[in-house]
Amino acid sequence: MNDYTIRALETHADYHLAEAAQRIIWDMTDELAVVPLHVLITAQKNGGLVAGAFDESGRMAGMLFGFAGFTASGRIKHCSHLMGVLPELRRTGLGEALKRFQCEYVLAQGVDLITWTFDPLEGVNANLNIAKLRAVARTYYPNLYETMLDTLNGGIPTDRFEVEWWVAHPHVAAAHSARAEVEALLVDGALLINPAEYGGSYIPSPGAIHPVEADRPPRVILVEIPAVYQAVKQQSMELALMWRYHSRAIFQMLFALGFMVTDFISTSRDADRRNFYVLEKYEPLLET
16 A cells, blocks of 8 residues: 555644544444544543554545553453545555554554454455454454444444454464365364355355354354345345344354354455355463
8 A cells, every 4th residue: 555654643634534534434424423533632642543544645545543441351452443444445455554554553552452343244344354464253242332323334233243453473473374265174174054045146145053062063163144244235134134143143152162253264256255254262372
């Protein structure tokens, strides 16, 4: 992303641009949903980070906002609350560049853990957060934010993964290991717990959930989600809700059994794309 400069915000004009960028990025119809200038400034002056990606004209093309926090055990972490880019610049690598900037900023503070939440049914976000950045997930929040009025989240319970990005851990440094290797994982004994049903349409329906033996679980479990969840919502909100409750039941069950999301596989970028989370028994990989 050499055409963009990523930096921490400095001036009141910068923060006003961040307010405006939020409205466009998340198509906000509720002005109260915008994180305002005074909150952004206060967070930045007290250990947080508000950063923007600027093009050569000075337009803010993307922004992120995070602040200092603690884990349940008292460990200091960075809570990444917002990160997004303008709609026309999605899938260009700008979002990843913003997160890499955040990583370096937090490491310079002596902090090695960044957490944030995202919708587990949004494959584009999963590809960035899990496959590229190598964050992991083992916490599931049903309907975390209740009702949201923006167009991306409206009409569906706001279920979220909390992801943990252990920025100094070898898992993060490891190369993404599973591009288009679903068949190899299955041959090696992985369980695809919910193969989707297509029925002649590229919009899938949730499949039957295969049982997991708690006393003899497989080493690896694959969970399938729709290729494009927003397309499911556009076709049928009823089907979108089915996917929400179906995936909620699976992830809550697997997390309770000690599984953790460690990878994400998108088999292609074409119409026949299929998306899979990879879960493993990863204890005691991480300590919080």
